[in-house]
Amino acid sequence: MYFEFSKAGNPLFTKIHPLLAGMIQMIAVDPWERYPDGSSRLLPSPGEDEDLLLDWEDLVQPELRRHFTAERSVVAEDLSQLKQGRGKNPSWSLEIPREHTDAWLTTLNAHRLALVTECHLTEEELAEKIEPDFSNERAFALMQVNFFAFMQECLIRGMEE
């Protein structure tokens, strides 16, 4: 998979392997549905003050959840533009409108955080250099976390250029 910019100046991922294209499409799924335990990481505690905790639960957390849903909707719409090339070894490409970069960063991050929490991946495991591994759920989760991190790094670098 390669990262570049389109003629319009948008972030563009090309030559995406079909397996990776499938992984990218997964981020359109609601993390609260996909990671029933891990999604708790997406709404952390703001502190220990009791009044603050009450306000947070009643007012802020619902707003944050609406924000994450809206960002995910933007990503889902972009994913409808995921294109498959033709030929013997068809790969996929994805152009992300520059103004949607924040929505992608948030949504990729939400899935990484929820996935790590759901699967109890450790800091040591996250720091390991690993080969792609589909042999078990945990290894596959780690692969997704690393792949989404790669996409995030590309988008961040793209914003700074």
Added chain:
Amino acid sequence: MVNPDLLESPETGLSETADLPWLVVVHNDPVNLMSYVAMVFRRIFGWTRERAEQHMMEVHTKGRSVVWSGAREQGELFVQQLHSHLLLATLERSTP
């Protein structure tokens, strides 16, 4: 620990709010990318790249960094913004 640089910084608003000692603290987590954390700091606090990276490294190496201090209401807004970027942030009352 409160970063003395922060307390003297004009954007903390402490000169007006010395009796409102609330701190916005960002905590380490092993998942958020360092580049992402620095980018969020720059965006929310309007910091230079250097300052954002200093605080990001403080979070990474010491486990936490005080990124703002001042009035509670403004602190809550910053924590909400940090949470909207999925950073682990809390609002704490500073200790004398």
